[in-house]
Structure formats: C-alpha cells, structure tokens
Amino acid sequence: MVSHLAKLSLASLLAAFATASDAQDVESFYADRTLTMLVGSGAGGTTDTTARVVARFLGRHIPGEPNVIVVNMPGGGSVTMTNHLFRSAARDGSTLGYSLPGIITAQLLEPDRAKFDGRELNWIGSALKYTGIVSVLDSAPATTVAEARDVELFIGTTGRGSPAYQYPAMAKALLGLRLELITGYASSNDVVLAMERGEVHGQSSSLQYWEIARPGWLTSGRIAHLVYIGPPDPLTDASVPFLGDIVATDRERALVDFIATGSYLGWPLFAPPAIPNDRLDALRKAFDALVLDPDFLTAFETTIRTRVQPTSGEELAQLVDAALATPDDIIAETREILGLAGSPAATD
Numbered sequence: 001m002v003s004h005l006a007k008l009s010l011a012s013l014l015a016a017f018a019t020a021s022d023a024q025d026v027e028s029f030y031a032d033r034t035l036t037m038l039v040g041s042g043a044g045g046t047t048d049t050t051a052r053v054v055a056r057f058l059g060r061h062i063p064g065e066p067n068v069i070v071v072n073m074p075g076g077g078s079v080t081m082t083n084h085l086f087r088s089a090a091r092d093g094s095t096l097g098y099s100l101p102g103i104i105t106a107q108l109l110e111p112d113r114a115k116f117d118g119r120e121l122n123w124i125g126s127a128l129k130y131t132g133i134v135s136v137l138d139s140a141p142a143t144t145v146a147e148a149r150d151v152e153l154f155i156g157t158t159g160r161g162s163p164a165y166q167y168p169a170m171a172k173a174l175l176g177l178r179l180e181l182i183t184g185y186a187s188s189n190d191v192v193l194a195m196e197r198g199e200v201h202g203q204s205s206s207l208q209y210w211e212i213a214r215p216g217w218l219t220s221g222r223i224a225h226l227v228y229i230g231p232p233d234p235l236t237d238a239s240v241p242f243l244g245d246i247v248a249t250d251r252e253r254a255l256v257d258f259i260a261t262g263s264y265l266g267w268p269l270f271a272p273p274a275i276p277n278d279r280l281d282a283l284r285k286a287f288d289a290l291v292l293d294p295d296f297l298t299a300f301e302t303t304i305r306t307r308v309q310p311t312s313g314e315e316l317a318q319l320v321d322a323a324l325a326t327p328d329d330i331i332a333e334t335r336e337i338l339g340l341a342g343s344p345a346a347t348d
Helices: 002-023 026-030 045-061 076-087 103-109 163-175 188-197 207-213 215-220 250-259 261-265 277-290 294-304 313-324 328-337
Strands: 034-039 067-072 095-098 122-126 132-137 153-156 179-182 202-205 223-229 268-271
Touching: 026 277, 034 045, 034 076, 045 067, 045 095, 045 188, 045 207, 045 277, 045 294, 076 095, 076 103, 103 261, 103 313, 103 328, 122 277, 122 313, 132 153, 132 163, 153 188, 163 179, 163 202, 163 223, 163 250, 163 328, 188 202, 188 207, 207 215, 207 294, 250 261, 250 328, 261 313, 268 277, 277 313
Parallel strands: 034 067, 034 095, 153 179, 153 202
Antiparallel strands: 095 268, 122 268, 132 202, 132 223
C-alpha cells in the first residue's frame, strides 16, 4: 500500500513538473540553457559541417538565446539518431535532431530498423537541398552514361540506407548501367581515399561535398559526373543529365521521384514529438530568421561553398506527408531494386 502511494506521489510530482515546464514562457525556458543538436553522422562531411554552421548561429534567433551544441550520433544513415530522438529524448524543445537526407525513405524502406514516424516529428527547417550526383575519376574506364552501359565501374558507398548507395543503385537498375556498388566504407571521405588508392572509380555524393573535400578535383576536371538525382544544383554542369529525364516510362519516373524525396528535404532540423507548441513555433521562426541572417549566409557560403536553399518547417512537414503517402507498389519495387526485398512494407 505504501509502495503504491509512493508511486502515485512520484507520478503526481512528475506531472506537476511537466505542467510547470510546459507553462514556462519560451524566453524563460531557453535562457541560460544549452540546446543539444544531435547529428546523425560522424565528424566531417556535409551533414556534420552544415550542422555546425547552423548551430553556431541558430541560438541568437531563439528567445533567450540558448547555447547550441552539436553531439554526433552516427549510425544507419541517421536512423540511430532519429530512433533515439523519437523514443528517448526530452520532449521539451531542448534536444533537436539533424539528419542525412534519406531519413524519411528509411522509414518506408526499412521499417524494421526505423522505429519512428515522420508524421509525429516536428520539422523546423532545412538550409540546403541535396542533389546526388554519381561521379567518377576522369581516369575511370567509363565517364558517361552511355559508356557505363558497356564498361564496369566500381562505386564505393557506406551502406544501403544512404542516398550514396540508393541513387547509383536506382540509376543502375533503370538505365542498365554496369555499376558494382562496394559497401562498407565508413564515410564519403573514406571512399575518396579508396578512389585515390585505386580501389574504386567513384561515388555518389553532392557537389557541395566535392567543394569541401576536393575542390581542386572540380576545377581541374579530375572527376566526371554521370547523372544526378534531385533538384537542379547551381553548381551542376548543364551537360550532366537528370535521371528523371532519361528513364523510359512514367513508372520509372515515379520511382525516381520517390527515391529523390530526401533530396528535397535536404539536411533537415527537427524536434521530437509532442514538444510544446509555443516552443515549436519559436524554433521555426528562429530557423526562418537564421536563413536570412547575413552573418550565417556568409559563414555558410564560405564553409559549404554554395548558397543556402532553405525549406521551412511547414514545407518539410508537407513533403513528409506526401512521401509517406507513396503507393505500396512503388515502395515494394524500390525495396527490391535496393536489395531490401526481405523487409516488410511499412504500415500506417
């Protein structure tokens, strides 16, 4: 009886504390607080680099001006981090997630691994869209789509959950390219080293990545680009074809549109489910102000070597809803192309 009463008292105390926290005004909540941004990748690369630029300037636009820190939580193409944020992180607006572009397609393609629901996450904004481009060294035996239909190319990548695997896999299936995808590399940086060692011919990444990792390769013509997926990138050579323009059927274009979902989300910032509405509103307004901040824009363009391509939290939520309404047959065929056919279909 005493134990039962003690449990009731503890529950009442926690409920009262939660109510008081929810009632606290936004500025008071964030003042003298550290806001943690969990980044679903290791150090280096576009995900980590852009996250750190966002973190450096975001706090000045949030009422109370909290200190914003980055904590890396790599694994599974940001699925490890998003699972943690969805299930275990505080739902008070003090912990946010920052993921790779493919996080929502992971929910649909690998539901056994992705234990979150994108409809319940609170989307805050994205500073940059992702244009995935399959690139090879200029010394590779094939440097165009036509040549890659006849000559084998080795493409290095991390794993099946990443756009770096999914985009060339889709191009291989729909265009009949002779791409051999070599998985198991820890990061894009490791694939670049493998290219330099002659282990692989190339990888799928973004032009922003090449601007960060090997800018000289772009200016010297050391790498050639076969095909891209996603929104047009200002850095993309007009001669590089868009996969959706060179496939043969409407069905194939639907497959391209689905796999490109992450490209339009870009690198999204989001909060766990059920945070107080006033804090979500403040975080979204802060992000909207961030992408207009001249200091942020200068730092972003200097570091990432491209202009921001912002997407608001409301727009991200609409993109997520549309992606999660993808017909089951498109998801099933994509899963088969990517070698994920053993995974069950996602359910509502």
